[in-house]
Amino acid sequence: MISQYRKKFNQEFSQEKYNQVKEYLKQKSGLDPVFRISESPLFLTKDFEAKLIDASNSIIDQIKALPPDLLQKAVPDNCRVPNDTEKPHFFTIDFGICKNENGEAEPQLIELQAFPSLYAFQRVFENAFCEIYPFLSELRHTISPEDFKNHLKDLIVGDENPQNVVLLEIYPEKQKTAIDFVLTEQLLGIKTVCLTKVKKNGRKLYYENNGGLTEIKRIYNRVIFDELDRIPDLKTEFDFREDIDVKWITHPNWFFKISKFLLPLLQHQFVPKSYFLHEFPETEDLKNFVLKPLFSFAGSGVNLNPTKEITDTIEDKQNYILQRKVEYAPIFEDINGDFSKAEIRLLYIWHENSDRPILMENLARMTKAAMVNVDFNKKDAIWIGSSNAFFAEE
Template identity: 40%
Template structure:
């Protein structure tokens, strides 16, 4: 979106450089990246960056209100009301589509948010590879609020580990070595020392949580860096789903972040937000009448992941068929702008801003990002796989 950097990158790009980039990403963990990596980073100017962060801070204003947990208690499914709840989410992410404003200039529009970790390890790894292979100018950085690679990774370690030793902390997911995001798990292990562990490997003795390591020894778990999506657990075989009962026990374990926050900071929160860069959103159950201009809206289930269940071409009949309207939102549709010039046609992009909340701090702080490029209706690394210059990427911001 910074024209001179886009032209510079496109002018100097070659397929050979892209292959070097892919090889650099694949070198430390061969075969661990299943999703498509885009050929290019996104170059973001100061004005757009500040617009995006202004919207983020408006969301944080709502999240830090005294009544936020009371407002969002209804977001937590009864079957996943896990003990050990905490007063804040250690990690949050905010997704913005890059659109055009009334002035014809790029502007962010909030698409979604999560009180949940993202590819925090991999994006730092990716940033270093892109910087080196593509010789990105030093006036640009993927980090925010003055963070560097070193300070970012130190903050990540501090939050994940707390006062524990790495061997007392696990990265929890379902079958982590099969996940499409496993490259991030391996990067996180490299940067923090914690191991990815499957839910099915956990067991309790009294109020303590354990798993058995590769040497057959029991290892006590004191802290969980949570990457487990309960929506995914619900789709497993009965014997795997049954392992979820373990999480309902009163265990001496800390969650980073607690599963509550996946639901509290989510699509459920969107109707409570008002900002020029946050599209108007309503619970379907609050609608007094179905709008006539449904082509300007998108319909989303509250409890889904990776875009499952999202309806872009909404009809009145579709809405009338929904019986659990309190579990759906109708959001003003935003028009992604094809602002990324590529050799075979322009691409759209979405930028995810990472927020970290350090213990003892009044507010979380923006630290880093990821980006996704698309040439189709849907944004995400699972879509338009046959296209080029699409897929997972990251934004380099113009420094202040």
Template identity: 45%
Template sequence: MIPSIRTAYNQQFTPEKYEAFLAGIASDAGIAPAFRVAETPVFIPASLTSKLVQACEEIIDVLLRPGFKTLTQNAIPQRLNVPNENEHPHFIVIDFAVTREEDGSLAPQLIELQGFPTMFAFQEVMARRFKEHFEIPANFSNYFNNLDDTSYYDLLRTVILGDLPPEEVILLEVKPAEQKTRIDFQRTEKMLGISTVCLTELIQEGKKLYYLKDGKKTPVRRIFNRVIFDDLEKQAEQLGDFVNLFQELDVEWITHPNWFYRISKFMMPFIHSDYVPKSWFLHQLPVLPTDLENYVLKPLFSFAGKGVLLDVTQEEINKINDPENWILQRKVQYAPAIITPTGPAICEIRMIYIWPDGAIRPMLVHNLARISKSRMIGVAFNTQDTWVGGSCCFFER
């Protein structure tokens, strides 16, 4: 995106540096990534950074509107509604495609947003290892709001642990050892001192939850939630017996599961910004556009690109028997803005917010990037290419 820096990075790259970089990540986390890590970070010019921040803040403004919960009351499937929802999410992630405007300048376009955590610990490791193994210009940073590696973890510790001892806080997931994000779980354990627990390992006594830590029954007072509940629903039969999380329990959620649905594609029709593609709930469209080839159909309740229809036709729409659970969105044209030795690549940028209790607004803290050479973005869609996969951004200051 910045030609001189891109050229310099590509010239300094060697396979040996890349292998040392991957080995450093595995050493820090204790295991190797279960997904492809790209050979390069993404260098973001100041002009694009300002647009990204503006777009994010416009989206946050919608979230802060009076009556936001009323506006999004239909976002949560009734069967997946968890009691004791708090006043705001602790985490917000906002995904943008990098596109080009008519004048040729780079610009973001919203793809997805979620009230859900992301790979906080892994992204710190990746960015730090990029800086150790490659020459990253000093006026570029992976952080926002003057954070560094130390203050970033201090913030995570405050939000996730609060004033509780680490043994009473757990990272909750379904079959965590089988998840592609398990490297993040392991690094989180190391940095925060909490345990990763499978849902099937929880013990319920009345409204209280426990787990076994070193063979000792230990109370769970706070859950750092990584369970995606619609995915849980699909796996329920294979899991056997497990605690019903859709009941009154004496536990705090970080962040509460309902925010996964409130801050999601469900919000997109309500956001009006130059950086958000026009979107409509499918069941509320009186007339379909005649140029359906310029649109994409997205299921409201999906994750990691599952179920997205890139080639929309009247026939495909006619097959949908629950149009209230779909949005029709103006298609975004990714710009092949990253020049690599094996050809141009496109990318998405995830802007990561943390919202501590008591804060007026969430705070932009970090980022994640995905680099691709296929039609779909995501580590599952780039199994044959090089210079693609999970990455991070360094923003020009």
């Protein structure tokens, strides 16, 4: 999209440099990423960045204007956690990178979440690109490393001793995002704890630490609550729905409140029209829409080509949406002259005393398949997988 940087990167690219990027990540974390790392970043214009920010600001304004009781309706009764908060601590927005009818690049909203993403990893990933390709440093994100760390520390650790703050996940060592957990530990001085290892005494939670038990006062939550029921023979000492003496960062209810549930309620030129399945009008054509379960994660359950036969068999239609299809634009040229498509996720944090969230970093995903998910890509493809976007003047 920015020819000078794309041309320079492609000229400088080599398999050796790609390996150096991955080795940089391994040296910083001690782990090999188990998800695919793209060979290339995205190069996007400042004009495109302005469109992203305009759409995001509009979405944030619309969400802030929604009645709290409406958002509460998104939380399933069997997943409701006590001591909810007025706002989420994390806020991420995914946009597909498309072209309009005039051939101009524009974002189209795909989904949004109030759930932590790879904040620590993406900053290190950006550093890796800049280290191996020094000319990228002039495009580096404007938040300094010190401010980046301080923002996350204020949000997640707050005034507590880091040893009383844990990153909570279920079987964290088995998660694809384990590399982010390690980098978060390094950044904030907290520990990652498996949900099955948490001890409970009355209203207080503890974890084993240096041969003893340490109280947990704040939880940086990375558990997808509604997925716990799908884990066979899961044994834990506490239930999310219990009233416990802990501060959630972010509160689990927000996973449901800021979700696909909101898509039919939002309006903007970069927000594709969406309907709840049970409210889908007969005047619309199913072939123009994608079927999505409200609370699926990482693209599970998405049907790109729904039919009436499929939708008629769904009993809980209120838990599905139909979102107008958008066509990702193949505009990111690789060294062979082939083109990848991509989507970009904006990673915000939201301090409790702030009126608006702060944009911290971005995450990009590249593909040559129908869905932006590395599992759908051919094994020998390049310019696919997890990436990072840089913005510059044309």
